[in-house]
Amino acid sequence: MKSMGRSYFWWPSIDSDIERTAKCCTLCLESRPEPQQCILTKWPKSLHVFERIHLDYLGPINIKMFLIIIDSYSKWPEVFEVDNADTFNTLEKLKETFARFGLPETIVSDNGTPFTSNEFSQFCETNGIKHLTSPPFHPASNGAAENAV
Known part of the structure; x- marks a missing residue:
């Protein structure tokens, strides 16, 4: 998004302005990809009490x-x-x-x-x-x- 914005416009704080706009944009927040969920592994089965x-x-x-x-x-x-x-x-x-x-x-x-x-x-x-x-x-x-x- 920043590189596209910089290809058309430029001003001293363009990067931070684009970041701030993207953080507040409802459409951007709804369409952004979800963070990848880590794969949970199970604890090994305990073989006795209080192991x-x-x-x-x-x-x-x-x-x-x-x-x-x-x-x-x-x-x-x-x-x-x-x-x-x-x-x-x-x-x-x-x-x-x-x-x-x-x-x-x-x-x-x-x-x-x-x-x-x-x-x-x-x-x-x-x-x-x-x-x-x-x-x-x-x-x-x-x-x-x-x-x-």
Whole structure:
């Protein structure tokens, strides 16, 4: 569009003017091609309970946050009410869960600060847990936890 416009006209800010017009043009927005959807691949099927868990936070609801833990094998949800979605509360609730069910092999979470802090990484490394994060702005990659939210 810009090259066609430049072939007929020219002024110092023609590129930015064309971009601004195209962003506001209803016809241009309706006829532009949709961004290509990425192909989703499924997580490998878990072979036993707590092999892989998915984590996410829900909230705030009435000033409370809820840590959602989903076991990928049984689809069993564990939900904990916490005051703040921070690393300390996350690790405390994970320790409580792991005391009942054992350590998982893999944790899948989004890129939220409770899950990407040094303390969380150290906790996973110390306990031999592989931590995977879903890509930013693609919550479907952590579908098990996102569906619960």
